[in-house]
Amino acid sequence: xxxxxxxxxxxxxxxxxxxxxxxxxxxxxxxxxxxxxxxxxxxxxxxxxxxxxxxxxxxxxxxxxxxxxxxxxxxxxxxxxxxxxxxxxxxxxxxxxxxxxxxxxxxxxxxxxxxxxxxxxxxxxxxxxxxxxxxxxxxxxxxxxxxxxxxxxxxxxxxxxxxxxxxxxxxxxxxxxxxxxxxxxxxxxxxxxxxxxxxxxxxxxxxxxxxxxxxxxxxxxxxxxxxxxxxxxxxxxxxxxxxxxxxxxxxxxxxxxxxxxxxxxxxxxxxxxxxxxxxxxxxxxxxxxxxxxxxxxxxxxxxxxxxxxxxxxxxxxxxxxxxxxxxxxxxxxxxxxxxxxxxxxxxxxxxxxxxxxxxxxxxxxxxxxxxxxxxxxxxxxxxxxxxxxxxxxxxxxxxxxxxxxxxxxxxxxxxxxxxxxxxxxxxxxxxxxxxxxxxxxxxxxxxxxxxxxxxxxxxxxxxxxxxxxxxxxxxxxxxx
Amino acid sequence: xxxxxxxxxxxxxxxxxxxxxxxxxxxxxxxxxxxxxxxxxxxxxxxxxxxxxxxxxxxxxxxxxxxxxxxxxxxxxxxxxxxxxxxxxxxxxxxxxxxxxxxxxxxxxxxxxxxxxxxxxxxxxxxxxxxxxxxxxxxxxxxxxxxxxxxxxxxxxxxxxxxxxxxxxxxxxxxxxxxxxxxxxxxxxxxxxxxxxxxxxxxxxxxxxxxxxxxxxxxxxxxxxxxxxxxxxxxxxxxxxxxxxxxxxxxxxxxxxxxxxxxxxxxxxxxxxxxxxxxxxxxxxxxxxxx
Numbered sequence: 180x181x182x183x184x185x186x187x188x189x190x191x192x193x194x195x196x197x198x199x200x201x202x203x204x205x206x207x208x209x210x211x212x213x214x215x216x217x218x219x220x221x222x223x224x225x226x227x228x229x230x231x232x233x234x235x236x237x238x239x240x241x242x243x244x245x246x247x248x249x250x251x252x253x254x255x256x257x258x259x260x261x262x263x264x265x266x267x268x269x270x271x272x273x274x275x276x277x278x279x280x281x282x283x284x285x286x287x288x289x290x291x292x293x294x295x296x297x298x299x300x301x302x303x304x305x306x307x308x309x310x311x312x313x314x315x316x317x318x319x320x321x322x323x324x325x326x327x328x329x330x331x332x333x334x335x336x337x338x339x340x341x342x343x344x345x346x347x348x349x350x351x352x353x354x355x356x357x358x359x360x361x362x363x364x365x366x367x368x369x370x371x372x373x374x375x376x377x378x379x380x381x382x383x384x385x386x387x388x389x390x391x392x393x394x395x396x397x398x399x400x401x402x403x404x405x406x407x408x409x410x411x412x413x414x415x416x417x418x419x420x421x422x423x424x425x426x427x428x429x430x431x432x433x434x435x436x437x438x439x440x441x442x443x444x445x446x447x448x449x450x451x452x453x454x455x456x457x458x459x460x461x462x463x464x465x466x467x468x469x470x471x472x473x474x475x476x477x478x479x480x481x482x483x484x485x486x487x488x489x490x491x492x493x494x495x496x497x498x499x500x501x502x503x504x505x506x507x508x509x510x511x512x513x514x515x516x517x518x519x520x521x522x523x524x525x526x527x528x529x530x531x532x533x534x535x536x537x538x539x540x541x542x543x544x545x546x547x548x549x550x551x552x553x554x555x556x557x558x559x560x561x562x563x564x565x566x567x568x569x570x571x572x573x574x575x576x577x578x579x580x581x582x583x584x585x586x587x588x589x590x591x592x593x594x595x596x597x598x599x600x601x602x603x604x605x606x607x608x609x610x611x612x613x614x615x616x617x618x619x620x621x622x623x624x625x626x627x628x629x630x631x632x633x634x635x636x637x638x639x640x641x642x643x644x645x646x647x648x649x650x651x652x653x654x655x656x657x658x659x
Numbered sequence: 660x661x662x663x664x665x666x667x668x669x670x671x672x673x674x675x676x677x678x679x680x681x682x683x684x685x686x687x688x689x690x691x692x693x694x695x696x697x698x699x700x701x702x703x704x705x706x707x708x709x710x711x712x713x714x715x716x717x718x719x720x721x722x723x724x725x726x727x728x729x730x731x732x733x734x735x736x737x738x739x740x741x742x743x744x745x746x747x748x749x750x751x752x753x754x755x756x757x758x759x760x761x762x763x764x765x766x767x768x769x770x771x772x773x774x775x776x777x778x779x780x781x782x783x784x785x786x787x788x789x790x791x792x793x794x795x796x797x798x799x800x801x802x803x804x805x806x807x808x809x810x811x812x813x814x815x816x817x818x819x820x821x822x823x824x825x826x827x828x829x830x831x832x833x834x835x836x837x838x839x840x841x842x843x844x845x846x847x848x849x850x851x852x853x854x855x856x857x858x859x860x861x862x863x864x865x866x867x868x869x870x871x872x873x874x875x876x877x878x879x880x881x882x883x884x885x886x887x888x889x890x891x892x893x894x895x896x897x898x899x900x901x902x903x904x905x906x907x908x909x910x911x912x913x914x915x916x917x918x919x920x921x922x923x924x925x926x927x928x929x930x931x932x933x934x935x936x937x938x939x940x941x942x943x944x945x946x947x948x949x950x
Contacts, residue, residue: 248756249735249765249787319757322747346752350725401725401750408718410748411662465718473717518717522709524905525878575878575905618783618876656744659717 201360214288230652248272257315258653262371264307266300267645275304275642276629284602285384285587286541286630287422288562306331310338310371326369338369338392350401360391361399361412362479363459363535364514365566372657374531375611376571376625376644380584381537381564384605387422391481394419397456397506408465408475416455423541424483427451431501431548436493440501445551448503452573465659475659483508486541500550504558506543512536525575526615538563538589550558559593562586570613580611603632606639619650676700677814680726681754683738684711685926686793686936687764691731693828693926693933694806698817704729704745706740707926709903712737716744718735719950724749727760729813731806735770735790758810765790767805768798771866782874793920794925795858796836796940803937828933835937839944846949849897850887850912852904855925859943873909881909888915897921897949919945 214610270276279302308328317323325341341356358365365382367390382390395516402409418424430447434440461479468474487505514535521528541560545553564586569580585606592599607629614622622645677698682688695701702723705711711733724730724745732738743928746755751809752761770788777786792798811818840863848866849856853875860867868891873883898909898920909920923943927935 246757246759246761247766248761248763249790250739343747345755347750348752352750399750401721402724403726406722407717408722410721437693463718465722467719467722468710473719475718489920518715520709520715522706522903524710526713526905619779656716656740656742658744658748659715659721 181378200331211567228312254514257313260310260312260650260652262310262369263649263651264309264314264371265647266305266307266376267303268300269302269643270306271639271641272302276300276642279631279633279640280383280629280636281383282633283380283586283605284635285590285605285608286562286592287361287384308336308370310369316345317342320344333563338389350403354397354399355395357392357394359389359395360393360414360416360459360461361392361397362459362481363537364475364516364533365535366390367624367658371648371650374568374578374580374613375582375609376646377627378622379535379566379568379582380543380586380605380607381535381566384586385422385537385539385562385564391421391459393421393424393457395419395457398504406467408463410461410463412459412461414457414459414461415455416457416459417454417486419484421457421483421508423481423510423539424457425487426456428487428489428503431489431491431503434493434501435491436497438497440495441549443551444501444547446486446545446547446554448489448505448546449485452602456485457481457483457601470625471520471522473516473520473659475516477514479512479514481508481510484541484572487541487546500548502545502553503547504541504543506541506545506558508539508541510537510539512538518659521572523572526572526578527575529572530569532567534565534567536563536565556595557593558599561589561591561593563636568609570611576615577617578611578613580609580613582609582611583607584609600637603637605629605631607631621648622646623648677817678728678810679726680729681723683730683732683742684793685929685931686799687731687733688929689927689931689933689936690764690799690803690806690828691729692824692931694803695810696819696820697822698814698820699729699810701835703929704742707924707929710901711926712740714738714741716741716748720745721748721841724754725751727751727754729760729762729809730754731764733765733790733793735765735787736785736839737765737790744856756940759809764792764799764802764810767802768792771861772854782872782877788885789854789857791855791925792858793855795862795945796832796839796937796938798858799936800832809932827937828837831933831937835940836862839940843944843948846947847897849896849947850891850898850918852900852909855901856899858941860947863944863947865947868894871898871900871912872906878884878905878910884908884915887912889919892916895949896948899923899943899946901925919949 210631227537272279285621310326310328312326322343322345323586324339324341327335327337329335339358341354341358344353347353360366378388393416395414397412397414399410418426428448440639459479459481461477463475463477465475484507486508489503491501492499493501517532519530539562543558545556545558548554566584568580568582570580572578585604587602587604590602590604607627609625609627611623611625616622627642631638631640680691680695680699680701682691682701682703684705685703685707688701691699704723705714732742758864773788775784775786781914803825807821810821843863843865846865848868849860850868852871854870857867869887871879873880896918898913898918900922901924902907902922913920923946927939
């Protein structure tokens, strides 16, 4: 910095010593020097600026994108996880207990669809469905997930395949594709996240083995509600093969026992309505109870605009008459979850309590009947159920669980002149002992005693399971 | 209309801070407060009395993340069991990984143990590197500067303040570092339960003699303790574990080799400022100084 004035001084003293005759040259020289001086000052100022900038700059960051995540997954490959699940199974019905659970007396009895072999259990070793899940971020705007199950026979079923939006404002999110509905608390959980080996009775009998799983769109919203967590959701679902939303059934043209339809047969099922035929609304609320406690309440409502079912029991009893019903279905439920996180090693002291109530109404009319005079009569089906379950970490990595589930507290069919039948409730006690061997493996011993009503007869059904489960690949986070 | 106009100044006056920050741990909360000053309001998601790796997502976290403008995470998969689920459920586009509202401390500094084999036979390994950077004051100073730049990007009006405070935090670390190193210098090193204080040992140039866990995430076994005892008997050192790690293995080994056992948390108390963090490092240094 000091060098320039010194240097110009020296140059000036040389110039002043020159003879006056060289005035013109002197002027030219002075201009040249002034230009040089200006150029040097500019360069020095630029250097000073660069120095200042360098001083203000933060320490050199590593090569990773500073907004990014450090993780094991490579950037473009989807996260893959695989769940292995197997059971050793015994019962007191020579292997027939799974069949009895499939035929519990209720309003959805006798309405099964082909292709689902969930109930099939053999005494001894069983490989249950293997879950395979892929998930990745598609773009700044979407995430996508696909989840399939492979049965021990090699049958592949696409359980879920959906996208989620990432970039909507105001706490909004849209999910589209085939997915587990957001109703209830247990409905959204895959079997590997269950605290027990098998599905609870209300879900199984009112919604089906998977719970409510359908194709469509979901919109959820997290409004700003202070310390309270609030989630509101609405779903427009196609209404495919649900217990209260089935369409496209054919008007019967024959009987299952091979006989011809009675001459008095009349009526027909209407054509399949266009979707979405099933709408759900759900809300979840959770207060902030500090670091160790978490609580969530929920309520939901689902309505179908079309439901059809065909009843043909002539194979078992030729005296029955073939008929078909159609109308609308409505289901609703309430749920509550409480979790206590003791903060101790291996989940010791942790408590989790879940309670759900579900109720299903099918408001139908006879659309076709072998006795044509009955066409147009109403048939209102109602059934409800409760599941209450709890787990407790009594030792590090050891968990004890108890579940009581009951279906058919109300279990009736009403016709135009009043009650047509009233069936009994079926309930069950289940005890489970779970050993979390490590982050990725568990062993579970489960015993249950069911008091079931099947075809009007009471059955005491005992089941014992020993289950192992392994989770391979990305160990993804579980929602609350 | 007039009444509404009266309310207008209230609306403008309400937020006294510029940014809502959700910090995953109390260390990250401390850093956000130290750098953000009064311009940020910090909420900590994980309490310091339990393992941040094994937490579960819960509704109150989603509530906090829904309104946050910045998430300050430790990163490198420390929060993998709950933060992705909580971020997914919070429906807040601004704080997703890759956006300016997502900040991971581990992404700002080089990590120890990076590039291990991705083999779960070696336990709950994280090939990207050891995530527990928060106990390294030197790395935290670098993270503070990076955090200041991030805050400056989100809130340019207060950029100078963020940079000044990050500089002050780094200077405070610098002022203490020679004292810490002098106090711990020449000590025998430590055996940990899990490699969660490896960065601090590295910072103090002390040896890490191993972990009570045979591999990450697996409880101590008798044969592993025997092997450790055989290797460490007669050497100086200290066994350190956290309050939530089971003490049995440490006590057993201590009885075999005569080392002291210290029980120390990995993070400062909830809501700490820089002084709280330095007090935590003081406690660790004191426990590690075995001369």
